[in-house]
Amino acid sequence: MPTSLPIPDHIALLAAQARQNRLTKPTGSLGMLEDIACRFAAWQQREIPQLPHAAITVFAADHGVTAEGVSAYPSAVTAEMVKNFAAGGAAICVLARQHNARLEVVDVGVASTLPPLGEHVVDAKVMTGTHNLAVQAAMSREQAQDALEAGRAAARRAIDAGATLLIAGDMGIGNTTASAALICHFCALPAATVVGRGTGVDDAGVQLKARVVEAALARLTQDTESLTVLAEVGGLEIAAMAGFYLEGARLGMPSLVDGFIAAAAALVAQALEPDCTLWLMASHRSQETGHLAALAHLGLIPLVDFRLRLGEGSGAALVLPLIASAILLHGEMATFDSAGVSDKA
Ligand SMILES: O=C(O)c1ccc[n+]([C@@H]2O[C@H](COP(=O)([O-])O)[C@@H](O)[C@H]2O)c1
Numbered sequence: 001m002p003t004s005l006p007i008p009d010h011i012a013l014l015a016a017q018a019r020q021n022r023l024t025k026p027t028g029s030l031g032m033l034e035d036i037a038c039r040f041a042a043w044q045q046r047e048i049p050q051l052p053h054a055a056i057t058v059f060a061a062d063h064g065v066t067a068e069g070v071s072a073y074p075s076a077v078t079a080e081m082v083k084n085f086a087a088g089g090a091a092i093c094v095l096a097r098q099h100n101a102r103l104e105v106v107d108v109g110v111a112s113t114l115p116p117l118g119e120h121v122v123d124a125k126v127m128t129g130t131h132n133l134a135v136q137a138a139m140s141r142e143q144a145q146d147a148l149e150a151g152r153a154a155a156r157r158a159i160d161a162g163a164t165l166l167i168a169g170d171m172g173i174g175n176t177t178a179s180a181a182l183i184c185h186f187c188a189l190p191a192a193t194v195v196g197r198g199t200g201v202d203d204a205g206v207q208l209k210a211r212v213v214e215a216a217l218a219r220l221t222q223d224t225e226s227l228t229v230l231a232e233v234g235g236l237e238i239a240a241m242a243g244f245y246l247e248g249a250r251l252g253m254p255s256l257v258d259g260f261i262a263a264a265a266a267l268v269a270q271a272l273e274p275d276c277t278l279w280l281m282a283s284h285r286s287q288e289t290g291h292l293a294a295l296a297h298l299g300l301i302p303l304v305d306f307r308l309r310l311g312e313g314s315g316a317a318l319v320l321p322l323i324a325s326a327i328l329l330h331g332e333m334a335t336f337d338s339a340g341v342s343d344k345a
């Protein structure tokens, strides 16, 4: 049963839109930068929003479906990359440092036991990787619920640490197959229009992924409860990301939605609490097939297309300077009145 979430402030949105129209530029000429500033105004309940403090949480988990040969890389990479995150060597570590953003990694389902990796790597393991979704439910409904809750707890930690803009990233070999299955289900699309190359499988690999996704979807109908859909064909990090978005929305905090896996997680969140999408902004268009369809279902338009297909929250971190520019322009540009510039006839 959906609870009532806070909704962004419509009065602040209208005030921000009116301000945009008074700034010294042709009406609408800053395009999406205007929309960005106005959405932050609505989220922060003020005509002129402040620069946000971003925090990044990367959720890591393994996928039993890798037994089908759906990824170009071995499952062991998931755990190895968690160590790389802890050591500061992954792409998202560089971007987090660039933006002085808090970076936390949460193990919600890495297959192996990780050694203690410091205070920024949290052990919230629900199970040691999902079961193979090609042949059975990836996890139980209870495990899906536990992973959702791990994501909610991570959002609360980020907000308690001072975040005003949330970013969820993912690390999970095999997770583009689970994400494709979720996107197919929630957007009612056939597998062939959604599956892509993931980490780089060839044409035969894409066809194999489509067959795996179709087999998994055959266990579902459009009436299947959303939590069951998540348990049947989802992933532990995807569930946690959905919980992260839901908790952000519940606490009136916006999230930037990263790539393909993040979009699948946002669809899960939307299925559980439709209004949570009011608190989401899509960073970029991923190279992965089916990403735009998923974003369209969420009512989101990606800000940029840099041919990214990395995950980790990297695309969301990459657009932080654009968001900062949008907000600074909105707050600091002169108005036609203040600068004595003639407005349109
Ligand atoms: O975020 C994306 O758009 C994206 C697109 C393709 C691949 N990835 C990353 O690659 C991994 C999943 O790819 P795969 O081929 O193992 O399913 C996982 O760790 C993701 O973070 C991420």
Ligand SMILES: Cc1cc2nc[nH]c2cc1C
Binding pocket: 073, 077, 081, 170, 171, 172, 199, 310, 311, 312
């Ligand atoms: C090396 C590597 C890094 C990643 N980061 C997110 N997904 C990834 C997949 C691989 C294979």
